Amino acid sequence: MRRCGFVHLLGSVLLIGFVSSVSCEAALTGHESNHSEHEHGSSLSGIPIVTFKWHHVETPYLVALFILVSFLAKLVIEANHHVTNIIPESALLICFGFILGGIIWGADKVQTFTLTPTVFFFYLLPQVILDAGYSMPNKLFFSNMGAILVYAVIGTCWNAASLGLSLWGCHMGGAMGDLDIGLLQYLLFGSLIAAVDPVAVIAVFEQVHVNEVLFIMVFGESLLNDGVTVVLFNVFDAFVSLGGAKINAVEIIKGIISFFVVAFGGSLVGFVFGLLISLLTRCTKNIQIIEPGFVFVLGYLAYLTAEMLSLSAILSIVFCGMCCQKYINANMDENSVNTVRYAMKVFANGSETIIFVFLGISAIDKTLWVWNTGFILLTLLFVIVYRFIGVFFLTWILNKFRLVPLEVIDQVIMSYGGLRGAVAYGLAMMLDENKIKEKNLMVCTTLIVVYFTVIIQGITMKPLVTWLKVRRAAVSELTLIEKVQNKVFDHMLVAIEDISGQIGHNYMRDKWNYFEEKWMSKVLMKPSARKNRDRLFKVFHQLNLKDAMSYVAEGERRGSLEFIRNDHAYIDFKKKFDDDYYEEVMPDIMADMSDDHGEMSSGRRDPVPSVSLEMHEQNMKAVRDSEDVNTHHLLQQHLYRGRKQHRHRYSRSHFDVNKDEGEVQEVFQRTMRSRLESFKSAKMGVAPPKSLSKHPKKEQQQKLVHLKSKDFIESFLFCLLDFEFSEGDSASGFNPSYNSMPMRVTYRAGAGIENLGFMPDLDSGPSVQLPRWLEDSSSVVPSQRAQVQLPWTPSSLRRLAPLRTSTRSTDSFMMADAPPNAQQIDLPPPPSPPASPPPPPPPHHHHM
């Protein structure tokens, strides 16, 4: 692990070096090379076979390289779980950005890579937010909508106003020295830094699995406050340009109205696009391949449209995702749904990574750093203090109306989770330097606030959550009874509200559900999809899938799915399944899953699904893992896992190595079957042994057959012995094999009799090694005797030994040799050529 991490590190460092040198070269020698190349090109007469056209690909190349480097950084960071357990990934990525920025700075002396608002708002942010909206737990969100809105709107306004005013107050008091910032500019600054950042919040809260209500509060707030931020920012920006004198009541009222327009307009645009996606996916049956593309393109268009209309783009894309999730998941093909989910995560996670790396890089820019201790420290202080005050005050009011009040601990986490992030930085970068003289100071302060909240608060969040004993998200097993009960609860609450005459939350939800069912689903969902979307049934289906998986896993454990064909084994399995299911089978599977998960999906770091964002992903996980299991299973089948382990069994010193009876049994059965198969096919190809040694060729064949039959019988017997020795008292797990095997043996033995008839020709005399019971129907060997009376002598086995081909037979031979009492058995009487009806196989009695 460590070595691997080191290699990665080395690789990425090399890459960084490469990027920076390339970019440096490009920056420095750009013009000259361009020139020379041009001249060169004109003087060239022939067709150049290879040309080096760096400028041709420069920009996309650098972008791609940058992305690659960021991803590699993530790879390295995620390679050490004990580091990410302490320091959140976002913080590490920022630190990586510092290093990368330092290298670039060292090479270029200018910061060529900075996060520009255009890049951030147009290319990096939308997918993160779309993913947030698409995987939003709608029910949870809407049932806490009121509180979220209060925090998002009032809380953000409060943060902005209090911060701006306090800073201005401090400025007036002379705490910051000589700064050219007016009240309006302070308020503008306050408004850009007031908003809790969705990207940062997701990144940090994903790793601390707080309870879902707490999570949705912070997360929902961070998404919805964008409307407020945009409006406040635009309004104050306009006010700054207008100048203090021209601001009158009309302008202020216009500002307030614009808030509603921006927020609701944005949501509406998103809603419309969401419906559009839903409608489109209704009729994309014939173009399933690009079906997922619609989601992304229309989502992006929702964002851009809102931006174009100067509405809240974030709100737009959030609502777009939230609206369409239900319908597209029902409408689209399952593969497409998975594609959307996965691609969404890839994009979101990718750009999240890039954003944090960018945030780090941006710090390394000399021109940016304008230090003003008073301004920076006071901002930091006020940001935190007012966040606490705001949250506590608003919660105090909200708790009067809440069914389940938010506890003080929750409030602390909510306040502490008020992380600022790239949105604030992007907005700060958008400030107009001509209007705001101290832009750089503001950007610099914003960066410091971002670093402080993401790194310091991010790191301390987990210990704080643990220390305060915040209620964590319950990682609950999906159970049907719970689902049924939840549904009953829903209906019950509605009924009680009806009876007691309250028009409460449940009443509204019921009405909405009714409306949704009756109209929206009808229009937006495929009729076929509408049928099987009952939640309860879905859970049932999922549980069945899970069962099937563990069924397969259990079968794999045993070697194959033999128990499907075998009643006894099935019962046994079922019993075992019931007993061990949770303790034994599941943890294994879960461990496998989580391993796979951690490595394969860069998105989810923990096996424990975090509260809400990943709820949908669990489904995905189930599906994916079932696929994994399938492949795995296939592989296992062909790799014949049991064999090696099985061999241990023959070693006396490791007698107990293989305790898995099921597997042993399965290996045994499978070997037997394949042998029988080859035996049968060989026999089919041979003429009946009438013309005995007339044709040497035939005889050879017959010999072969004979050997095979011997081999088979011997191995069969051997297996019996094996069972005798090690598992003579083994429980029900064995019976099935005994029940099924003898049946085949009977048949085979009967079929083989004709062949056995010419055995004396080959192995003449009394040494013919046929087990007694196969020739003599009357001599049924009782189990006790069978344990001591080994059916053949070692000497004959030795004679057979060189002829054997399969390793297994050799094993069995050796083993057969091993028991000391084998030597003392009186030899069975020379077998008379077998008479007609196949004898009932004695092994039947062994364990019966």
Next chain:
Amino acid sequence: MGSSSSNMDHIPDAQHLMQETGFSAAHLVRLYERFDFLDKDDRGELRLDDFEAVSELAMNPIGDRIIRAFFSPGRETVDFPSFVRILAHFRPTDTNRTRNGRNGAQPEPANSRTNKLKFAFQLYDQDRDGKISREELLQVLRAMLEMQVTEEQLQSIAERAIQEADLDLDDTISFDEFKKSLEKVDIEHKMSIRFLE
């Protein structure tokens, strides 16, 4: 509050009810108004058809079960105190009251977790034998899922649900098993509504 106290006089045994159920006076007044409204012929008691007059309940798949839960066994009518007592199950659990206000002598309030669950349990357990049989579970499922799922699927869902909860393998769910199966569910939250004052 002042205006409501004037109405308190109509309510029989108001003080005692308040203490027992934890509803405030304002709650009680409001509930009494509702009770009065439902009680069409002013007999001070609700009958089955009074409940059925609530039109929304007709659409509720388990509405009839909820209604029946209001009637104690053998009774045809519901008077105001028992009406309130049933509704008290749905009061949100207020932590300080349950923690401080309860001394050993007092019975557990109706809105405790166990009592909430008991109420839910009784919705299934129609024959009140303390066990949810497969048939009883099936009935509830049938009511809630009717159109969308076939009978075989219903059967297997019921089968599975019972298997999940059934610890002593008697093919029924006892209250303890029921309680255990819902251990992780936030009952306090899911079985509470906010009563308006």
